[in-house]
Amino acid sequence: PVDALDPYLPDLRRSLRPYWSVVRSGVERRRAARAIMDSAQKGVLDLPARYLHPPFENFLAARLSATPVTPNQITVLTAILAFTATYLFATGGYGWALVLALVTNVLDGVDGKLARVKLKTSRFGDLLDHTLDVTFEFTWYLALGWGLSGGDLRAPLFLVGPALILVMLGTRAVSGVYKSLTGRQIHDHTAFDRAVRLVAGRRNIYVMLLLGGYLMDRMAEAFVLCLVWGIVTLAVYKVRAFMAWLGRDRG
Template sequence: MRIWIDAAPAQASARVFGLSLVERIERLTRRIPSAQVTVDRGPGAAGRRLKAFAAGGPEPILAVDGAGVFDSRLLPFLAARDGSVAVTGGEGPRRAAAMRIGSAAALAAVPDDAAGLGEIADAAVTGGAARRLEPTEFPTFVMGLRRDLPYHLERLPDAAARRAYERFLFWSNYKGSTDFLTRWVFPLAVWPLTRLATAIRLHPNWITLAGVVLALAAVPLFMAGWVWTSIVMCWVMAVLDSVDGKVARVTMTESAIGNFLDHGLDIVHPPLWYLGWAWWLSDGALEHPAFIAAIWLCGFYVADRLVLAVPKALWGRGLHAMDRIDSLVRTVISRRNVNLLIFTLGLALGAPVAAFYVVTVWAGATLAWHAGRTAWLAATRPRVVAAT
């Protein structure tokens, strides 16, 4: 598909999370198969420039306002539609637009003297040469974030609007259901670290790699008795685990290797931590009750992972995105951050063994809840595969 970015407006050079608005759009277009991108910086009316570009070939065109900010899902979705489709968002100076031009009639409807894509889109829709994208057409559920998010697009006319948009983008990339530490405590560090990483253009994979090193190095340190050093490393890793995903999503730098490292680490490191904690607590005696508890804890962990795969297979979304109660329960269930907090408090109070037993019991209770909840939903709710 041929893609035309109108970069003539002065706002197109404004920056959001370290990237100019045109750079952001160019990164989004990489998600469109066979994209051929042209950045048009003028001069002249947008209508004439768009028609001149269209004369270069008969293929459909995706025309994008270079001064706008777009939901990362919107342009690929728009490009995949049939015919001619326009989408607009924002009001007054914040109005932005994009349009798929799929017919000669839609191109002919472009006014020569149109100043911007908003005017072009309105003329095509009013003249019947294009239709407007309806919000109800757009699949809002995001599997990776376990939440529904309507698409957004707008212009950012000033620095205040850009700062507000960065905040919006940051919070919209939080998962809809997560533990209370990730949602309410970690952002105090994640926000400035995300700002810093994007300002210096640090690739999120480097942040993920730092988390991998910290998570794995903490295990032998704990076993060797460097308890508080290891605990600090665990907490830093937990924070970085929020930072890398935010940086990747707000800068559109997600990658297969990044996802593999991030999700692979999330699966592997918790049981390693638990076994490392048990080794220190038991002085390496495998028959010690703490080590036996660790075996149970790891078993609960694996079983819980398997149970949580069932809702994704049956309903196309994770259990914690099914109903409000599931999202609320997710804030306190047995997961790495909650377990780390319980164990840290136990260390601070001089009762690490008791804390470890609490973590084990809480993991068992979490498994029982998830299994019971999944069974109840399977018996009462028909299978529905949601769009992602």
């Protein structure tokens, strides 16, 4: 029976019960379309992805759903824009690089929504999306370090990039340990975890910090702040994993 199904969807990090809708009019069709789009939204996200991106994502996904455009095509387009931002970060074009980074972060949510709305999810698409996401994000930090240091590989500012990448890899590793211990993702196991996820050191948050730094003519300081915030996030995750290991994580 439907009532016996677990409403929690790990991939969406939210509970979502099955529903059906009778469509007899244009109003009912639009209502059903909104319900489908709402069901494609992930539950636990950071502040930009939760409050700023959805209107743009929904607008694009709704219109693209009626076209032959595929989610994987959006993924590739997103990567092209992202790697263009990499070049701009490396060459000192920080303003346009950040514009492309903001667009990239929005489009990164469109391909997944489009796949869910059009029922075109696939393992290949998921692998393509995550592989490109990680790759272009890491190149951003290396390129930014290169640009801010003037290409000096021994300069402290250049080393911030590799350090930030190592911190992010550490965060991913700790998240994996937490999931193996609890069976749940560290992002949404408890109310505390969900609150942390809103501001945790991740790409959307880092881009907002860098944008603030650019507007205040403090790009170097903002880049260092990203690293500091990443270290704080990693420390919090380590504490949560340690609590899980001790068996004190009651959820």
